[in-house]
Structures are given as C-alpha cells and as structure tokens.
Amino acid sequence: MSTIRWIENHTQQSAQWHSENATPLPKRTVAADDRLKADDAYRLACEGTALLWRGDFHNARQLLRAIGRRIDRRAPGAGSSPSESFHLHRRHSRHRARVLGKLLVLLDDDYTLALRRAPDVRRACLEAYGPPTGPTAVSLRELLGVIGAQQWRAKGIDVPALDTRIHPHYGVFAPVRGEYVDLVARAPLPSATRHSPATSTAFDLGTGTGVLAAVLAGRGISRVVATDVSSRALTCARENMDRLALADRVEVSGPALFPEGRADLVVCNPPWLPARPTGPIEQGVYDPDSTMLRGFLSGLAGHLRPGGEGWLVLSDLAEHLGLRTRRQLLDAVHAAGLHVVGRMDTKPRHPRSQDATDPLHAARGAETTSLWRLATRPASRAASSARRGVAGAGKAAGLEEVSTW
Structure with a gap:
C-alpha cells in the first residue's frame, strides 16, 4: 500500500492509504476539524488537497453534504443529444467523486474510528477490507459506503421471486432492481430442462450475489454453476447459497466467465452501459466496450447443449443514450452464430425512472429491460446466411426484432 503523510501538532504523521476506486495518493494532506468552513474545504478539495478529519464525526458528514x-x-445542463447529456453527466459524476473523496478519516490498527460521536465501524471494515494491517486513511465517502453495505448485508434485500432475502456484500451489485429477476423467474425453460429435469444443467454467468442461480435452482434445474470474476462476488454467492440451503445444487466457480462444459441454459445479466466504471460498485452497471456482453455472445454457442438456450438479460438504456444501437446488438448476436427465438420485455420500476429532475430522465423513462432467448443457428441456416452476406444475414437468421410475448 502507499503511505499518506501529514503534519499534526508540529509532527509528521503517516498511515497506509486505501482507495477502492484506485484513487491516487493525495499530493498534499492537511489535518482539519470542526473549525474548517465549508467554502474553504470546498476550495482546498478542488485544488487537490486532502483533508484528514480530526473533529466530530457528524460534523464531517454535514461538511461532506455541504461540499456536495x-x-x-x-452541474452541467442537458446536452444537445442524449449521448452528450450522458457524457456530461458522467464527467460531472467523476469530478464530484474526486472532490468528495478528498475528505478523509483515519482508521486505527483495529479499524476503530477515533472521532467524537463516531459509530463502531470495525465489523463493517473487516467485512469489506479483510483483516487490518495497520492505521489506514480512507475517504469518508467510501467509509459511509462500507457502513451502508454492512447494514444491507445484515438485513438482506427482499426478493419476491424467491420469497426470501438475498444478502449482498460490499462491492457486489445488489438485486435492488427486481424486474430482471422476475424475467428469469417467468421465462419458459428450454425443452431440454423440462423433459429431463433430473439431468438439467444451467450456467449463471456473472452471478454477483447468486440471486439468479437461486431462482434457476428454485425452478427445478438440478445443477446450476454460478461464475464470477470477482472474489467478493464468489464469497457472497457461496454464503447466500449456504443460507438458502442450495449449496448441494448450486456450484459457485471462478474467477471466470464460463465454466467448463456445456449446459441446457446459460443466463447472463451483464452490465448494461458500455462505459468506464469509476469504482467497484459501478462495475455492475458499466461494461467498458461491452466486454462482458461480447464475451458472453462469443462463447455461448460453444457452451450450449443441443436444444439449449442462452438468456441475455439486458436493458435498452444504452440505445436511448446513443451508446449502442439495436442493430449493433443484433449484429453481435449474428456474428456469434446465434439467433433470437423469443424476447420478454418489462418496464423499470425503480424510483429514478420517475424522477423528472434526473438529467437522464428522458432516456430512463423510455427504458425497457428484455430477456433475449438465444439459440445456435442451424448449420444450414448459417451457411445460407453466409452466402447472402452480412447485409441480409440479420433477417435470414431471425434477428429482426421479435414481438414481445
């Protein structure tokens, strides 16, 4: 770890520097307390100076809100296009995170936060960061996220499709948007899983908390393999499977996108927006250059059993923001040797879709989340499409937009 240094009581102090967002070590750090005015704190933070808080914890939270x-x-206004509005919004969000991240707190070598009126954060930090390795400076904004994550982990999130709760860990995308879970719970299973349930196998790629793997097991699939590239997600999914008494039917494997072998059903709910995340939580939303989406499509045909299906759960928000077109999505499906056999749609229910003050409100209001049912193209159809060329392949392969059930 890097070492952060500052002067306090005419003595140089130091601690380890930790940032989940891989924020670089501050070039300059000064001690600050309740005497610091919000305007001065804002100016210093904008200039790149980190403020190590030594005053009251609740005053620090108020100062953070004041800087915000x-x-x-x-904040920028709307751009001339949805794409420009999105990029302006993302640039402002990065600036906001960078400035707010300059307000720091010091965790002692057992994760104690030695500030007046500070909560006991030791368990939350232990769950998020692992065993302590010495005094550590972190941003207050990050620490508040760690505290909130510990509360969510303890309480859990209600999942009606499971009639129980799922417990997310810090850094693992939580299933707060239940519409995509409901799609997986309602979609008709491939014929192979219905005809031979005792030998049916499903893969859940990018499992996160394991919620979709649990839904698939609950629908009668005898063996589910859940994968993820995140070690935190793998630990979280295993704990949830143990809690739900599904560990004998759901194997959590990784780090990888695809496991070995083939399955009757492969489900993937990749991040929906092709953009760069600014932190670990955003990795569940932003997928640079659609890397996971492309990886799923390119590897799907080689991991499906005969008669199997791949279910791609994807929002069209990227299309409304001008970040990806429907034709680009369908061309990627075709290039992977796949065709669309059906699609289910649902509208978002989260509060931001109804928030008229959101700078991306128009796109969010038009958003639809879809479950695309994909299958491998028969060899004869693939050869016919190749002869006709890429321009006509989409329609020949059944890639034209199918109607909603």
Whole structure:
C-alpha cells in the first residue's frame, strides 16, 4: 500500500492509504476539524488537497453534504443529444467523486474510528477490507459506503421471486432492481430442462450475489454453476447459497466467465452501459466496450447443449443514450452464430425512472429491460446466411426484432 503523510501538532504523521476506486495518493494532506468552513474545504478539495478529519464525526458528514451542494451548483445542463447529456453527466459524476473523496478519516490498527460521536465501524471494515494491517486513511465517502453495505448485508434485500432475502456484500451489485429477476423467474425453460429435469444443467454467468442461480435452482434445474470474476462476488454467492440451503445444487466457480462444459441454459445479466466504471460498485452497471456482453455472445454457442438456450438479460438504456444501437446488438448476436427465438420485455420500476429532475430522465423513462432467448443457428441456416452476406444475414437468421410475448 502507499503511505499518506501529514503534519499534526508540529509532527509528521503517516498511515497506509486505501482507495477502492484506485484513487491516487493525495499530493498534499492537511489535518482539519470542526473549525474548517465549508467554502474553504470546498476550495482546498478542488485544488487537490486532502483533508484528514480530526473533529466530530457528524460534523464531517454535514461538511461532506455541504461540499456536495457546492459541486452540484456547477452541474452541467442537458446536452444537445442524449449521448452528450450522458457524457456530461458522467464527467460531472467523476469530478464530484474526486472532490468528495478528498475528505478523509483515519482508521486505527483495529479499524476503530477515533472521532467524537463516531459509530463502531470495525465489523463493517473487516467485512469489506479483510483483516487490518495497520492505521489506514480512507475517504469518508467510501467509509459511509462500507457502513451502508454492512447494514444491507445484515438485513438482506427482499426478493419476491424467491420469497426470501438475498444478502449482498460490499462491492457486489445488489438485486435492488427486481424486474430482471422476475424475467428469469417467468421465462419458459428450454425443452431440454423440462423433459429431463433430473439431468438439467444451467450456467449463471456473472452471478454477483447468486440471486439468479437461486431462482434457476428454485425452478427445478438440478445443477446450476454460478461464475464470477470477482472474489467478493464468489464469497457472497457461496454464503447466500449456504443460507438458502442450495449449496448441494448450486456450484459457485471462478474467477471466470464460463465454466467448463456445456449446459441446457446459460443466463447472463451483464452490465448494461458500455462505459468506464469509476469504482467497484459501478462495475455492475458499466461494461467498458461491452466486454462482458461480447464475451458472453462469443462463447455461448460453444457452451450450449443441443436444444439449449442462452438468456441475455439486458436493458435498452444504452440505445436511448446513443451508446449502442439495436442493430449493433443484433449484429453481435449474428456474428456469434446465434439467433433470437423469443424476447420478454418489462418496464423499470425503480424510483429514478420517475424522477423528472434526473438529467437522464428522458432516456430512463423510455427504458425497457428484455430477456433475449438465444439459440445456435442451424448449420444450414448459417451457411445460407453466409452466402447472402452480412447485409441480409440479420433477417435470414431471425434477428429482426421479435414481438414481445
């Protein structure tokens, strides 16, 4: 780890520097307390100076909110296109995170937060960071996320499709948007899983908390293999499978996208927006250059049993934001040797879709989440498509937009 240094009581102090967002070590750090005014804190943070808080914990939270209000006064308006509005919004979000991240706190060598009126954060930090390795400086904004994640982990999130709760870990995308879970719970299973349930196998790629793997097991699939590239997600999914008494039917494997072998059903709910995440939580939303989506499509045909299906759960928000077109998606499906056999649609139910003050409200209001049922193209159809060329392949392969059930 890097070492952060500052002067306090005329003595140089130091601690380890930790940032989940891989934020570089601050070039300059000064001690700050309740005497610091919000305008001065905002100016210093914008200049790149980190403020190591030594005052009251609740005052630090109020200062963080005050700095946030000053940042938001300079928020950009809407762009000339949905794509420009999105990029302006992302640039502002990165600036906001960078400035707010300059307010720091010091965790002692057992994760104690030695500030007046500070909560006991030791368990939350232990769950998020692992065993302590010495005094560590972190941003207050990150620490508040760690505290919130520990509360979610303890309480869990209600999942009606399971009639129980799923417990997310810090850094693992939580299933707060239940519409995609409901799609997987309602879609008709491939014929192979219905005809031979005792030998049916499903893969859940990018399992996260394991919620979709649990849904598939609950639908009668005898063996589910859940994968993820995140070690935190793998630990989280295993704990949830143990809690749900599904460990004998759901194998959590990784780090990898695809496991070995083939399955009757392969489910993937990749991040929906092709953009760069700014932190670990955003990795569940942003997929640079659609890397996971392309990996799923390119590897699907080689991991399906005869008569099997791949279920791609994807929002069209990227299309409404001008980040990806429907034709690009369908061309990627065709290039992978696949065709669409059906699609289920649902509208979002989360509060932001109804928030008219959101700078991306128009796109969010038009958003649809879909479950695309994909299968390998028969060899004869693939050869016919190849002869006709790429221009006509989409329609020949059944890639034209299918109607909703």
